[in-house]
Amino acid sequence: MSDRVRLAGVHKRFGDKHVLKGIDLSVAEHDVVCLIGSSGSGKSTILRCINLLETVDEGAIYLDGEIITRRETDPNLVRQFVGIVFQSYNLFPHMNVLDNVTLSPRRVHGKGRVEAEDHAVALLERFGLSDKVYEFPDRLSGGQQQRVAVVRALATEPELLLLDEITAALDPELVGEVLGVIRDLITDGMTLILATHEMGFARDVATRVCFLDDGAILEEGPPDQFFSDPKMPRTQQFLRRVIDAGRL
Amino acid sequence: MTDTDNREPAEAIELPAGSRFVSPGSPGLFNGLFGQSGSKGALVAFASTVLFLVVAAIVILNSEAWPKVQNQFLNWEHFKASFPAILGAFWLDMQMFAVAEVLILSFALLVAVLRVLRGPAFFPLRVLSTIYIDLFRGVPLLLVIFLLGFGVPALDLPGVPKSPMFWGIVSLVLSYSAYTAEVYRSGLESVHESQRAAARALGLTQWQALRFAILPQAIRNVIPALLNGLVSLQKDVALISVLGLREAVREAEIYKARTFNYTSLLVAAILFLIVSVPVARFADWYTARDRRARTKGLQ
Ligand SMILES: Nc1ncnc2c1ncn2[C@@H]1O[C@H](COP(=O)(O)OP(=O)(O)OP(=O)(O)O)[C@@H](O)[C@H]1O
Ligand SMILES: [Mg+2]
Numbered sequence: 001m002s003d004r005v006r007l008a009g010v011h012k013r014f015g016d017k018h019v020l021k022g023i024d025l026s027v028a029e030h031d032v033v034c035l036i037g038s039s040g041s042g043k044s045t046i047l048r049c050i051n052l053l054e055t056v057d058e059g060a061i062y063l064d065g066e067i068i069t070r071r072e073t074d075p076n077l078v079r080q081f082v083g084i085v086f087q088s089y090n091l092f093p094h095m096n097v098l099d100n101v102t103l104s105p106r107r108v109h110g111k112g113r114v115e116a117e118d119h120a121v122a123l124l125e126r127f128g129l130s131d132k133v134y135e136f137p138d139r140l141s142g143g144q145q146q147r148v149a150v151v152r153a154l155a156t157e158p159e160l161l162l163l164d165e166i167t168a169a170l171d172p173e174l175v176g177e178v179l180g181v182i183r184d185l186i187t188d189g190m191t192l193i194l195a196t197h198e199m200g201f202a203r204d205v206a207t208r209v210c211f212l213d214d215g216a217i218l219e220e221g222p223p224d225q226f227f228s229d230p231k232m233p234r235t236q237q238f239l240r241r242v243i244d245a246g247r248l
Numbered sequence: 249m250t251d252t253d254n255r256e257p258a259e260a261i262e263l264p265a266g267s268r269f270v271s272p273g274s275p276g277l278f279n280g281l282f283g284q285s286g287s288k289g290a291l292v293a294f295a296s297t298v299l300f301l302v303v304a305a306i307v308i309l310n311s312e313a314w315p316k317v318q319n320q321f322l323n324w325e326h327f328k329a330s331f332p333a334i335l336g337a338f339w340l341d342m343q344m345f346a347v348a349e350v351l352i353l354s355f356a357l358l359v360a361v362l363r364v365l366r367g368p369a370f371f372p373l374r375v376l377s378t379i380y381i382d383l384f385r386g387v388p389l390l391l392v393i394f395l396l397g398f399g400v401p402a403l404d405l406p407g408v409p410k411s412p413m414f415w416g417i418v419s420l421v422l423s424y425s426a427y428t429a430e431v432y433r434s435g436l437e438s439v440h441e442s443q444r445a446a447a448r449a450l451g452l453t454q455w456q457a458l459r460f461a462i463l464p465q466a467i468r469n470v471i472p473a474l475l476n477g478l479v480s481l482q483k484d485v486a487l488i489s490v491l492g493l494r495e496a497v498r499e500a501e502i503y504k505a506r507t508f509n510y511t512s513l514l515v516a517a518i519l520f521l522i523v524s525v526p527v528a529r530f531a532d533w534y535t536a537r538d539r540r541a542r543t544k545g546l547q
Binding site: 051053075076077079080083084086088090091092093094103104107108109152153156 | 442443445446447448449450451452453456460461464465468
C-alpha cells in the first residue's frame with residue numbers, strides 16, 4: 001500500500017535552535033501513528049509541519065505521493081485534506097458551537113448553510129453534543145470544548161487527522177470522553193497521527209509508536225513490541241519514568 | 249415574651265452593604281458618577297459635591313467682578329437671541345461629525361489591517377501605512393486643518409474641491425485615522441496567535457482568518473477605546489471653524505463680535521456638552537459591563 005504521508009529527512013530550525021533533526025516517517029491509509037517523547041522533543045513541530053503551519057528547512061513532506069513542501073503548494077488546499085486539533089482547543093470564542101463547526105465547510109469548502117449545518121448537527125449528535133449546538137465555547141467544559149474542536153476538524157471531512165496532545169489540558173475525569181471520540185474515529189478507519197502522553201491509550205490504539213528524542217525518531221515499532229521490549233536505553237529510561245508517574 | 253427575644257445571636261450577623269457576598273446588581277448607566285456604588289457612598293459623594301458647589305458659588309457670586317462677568321457671559325437675553333443660529337450651525341457640526349466618524353472607523357481599519365498583513369508581497373503596504381501613521385500622529389490636528397484647508401485649495405488644481413467643509417473633514421479623517429488605526433492594531437495584537445493558527449489550519453485564507461476569526465474579537469476588545477475617540481472627535485469637529493466654516497463655534501464667535509457679549513460661546517459649549525456627556529457616560533457604562541462580562545468568563 002502506498003503512503004498517505006511521508007516525511008523524508010525533515011529538518012526544522014527556529015533560529016539557532018535545531019528542533020527537528022532529520023525525521024523520516026511513513027504513514028499508510030488507516031494507520032494510527034503515535035508520537036511520544038518528552039516535552040520539547042518536537043512532536044508538535046512535526047504535526048505543524050505536516051499541515052504547513054510551519055515551513056520545513058530541509059527534506060520533504062509528501063502527501064499521497066505529491067511533494068507539498070515547496071513554494072508552489074497552496075497550503076489551503078493541503079489543509080482541506082489534513083485536519084489538526086490542538087491541545088488548547090482554540091475554538092473561536094465569539095462564535096457558537098454550530099458556527100465554529102460550519103465556518104470552514106461554508107467558507108472554504110463552499111457548502112451551503114443548510115447542508116453544512118445538517119452535517120454539523122449530525123456530527124455533534126454523534127459525539128454527544130446535540131444539546132450544545134447553540135452554546136458558546138466559554139459555557140462548555142474542557143472535554144466538551146475539545147470534542148467540539150474534533151468535530152470542527154472532522155466537518156471538513158479530512159483524509160488525515162493530526163491530534164496534538166488533545167487530552168493534555170483536560171481534567172483527568174474528562175480525558176476518557178475525548179479518547180472515546182478518537183477510538184470511534186479509528187473504528188471508522190480514519191488515518192491519524194497523534195502526539196500523546198497517554199501511553200495506555202497509545203498502546204491500545206496505535207498501529208505504530210514513534211519515540212522522539214531531541215528532534216529525532218530514536219525508536220519506532222508496533223506498540224506491543226515497543227512497550228514491552230524497547231531497544232534503546234533512552235526509550236527504556238523514558239518508559240520507566242512514565243511508568244513511575246503512573247501513566248502506563 | 250416568647251422566642252423572638254431569645255433568638256440565636258446568628259441573627260445579629262448582618263451582611264454589610266458593601267459585602268462581597270451581595271451582588272451589586274446590574275450596572276446603572278450613571279453608576280460611577282460619584283465613585284462609589286453603594287447607596288451610602290453615593291450619599292456622601294453627593295453631599296460633598298453639593299457642599300463644594302455651594303462654597304464655590306458663594307465665593308464667585310461675592311467677587312467684585314461677578315456682576316460684570318455675569319452680564320458678559322451669562323446674559324439670558326443674549327442666550328435667547330443667539331441660540332437659534334448656533335443650534336442650526338451645531339447641526340452642521342453633528343453632520344460632519346457623523347460623516348467623519350464613519351470614514352475614520354473604516355479607513356483606520358484598512359490601515360491597521362495593512363499594517364499587520366504577513367508576507368513579503370505586502371511589505372510596501374506595511375511601510376506605507378506605518379509612515380502614514382507616524383506622520384499624522386505627530387502633527388497637531390489644527391495644523392493639518394490649516395495646511396489642507398488653505399493649502400490645497402490655493403493650489404487651484406482642476407477637479408479638486410475647494411470647500412472648507414471637504415478639507416476640514418479630510419483633515420479630521422486623516423488625523424484621527426492614524427490614532428484609530430493604532431487602536432485597532434492593539435486589538436488585533438490582543439487576539440492570541442493560536443486563533444490565527446486554528447483558522448489557517450481549517451483552510452481559511454489569511455483574509456478569511458482575519459475577517460471571521462481575528463477581527464470580530466479584536467474589535468470587541470477595543471470598543472471602549474473607540475468610544476473614547478468618538479467623544480473626542482465630537483468636539484474636535486469645531487476646529488474646522490478656523491477655515492471660516494459657519495458651524496457652531498464660528499457662529500457663536502460671529503455673534504460675539506457683533507454684540508461684544510460672550511454668552512453665545514456658552515450656548516455653543518452647552519450644545520457640545522449635551523451630546524458628549526451621554527456618549528461619555530455610555531462609554532464608561534459599556535466598558536464596565538464589558539469588563540464584568542470578561543471576568544465572569546474567567547471564573
Ligand atoms: N515558534 C517557535 N519558536 C521558537 N522555538 C520553538 C517554536 N515552536 C517550538 N519551539 C521549540 O521547539 C522545540 C520543540 O517544540 P515542540 O512544541 O515541537 O515540542 P513537543 O514535543 O510538542 O513538546 P510538548 O510535549 O511540551 O508539547 C522546543 O524546544 C520549543 O521550545
Ligand atoms: Mg507539543
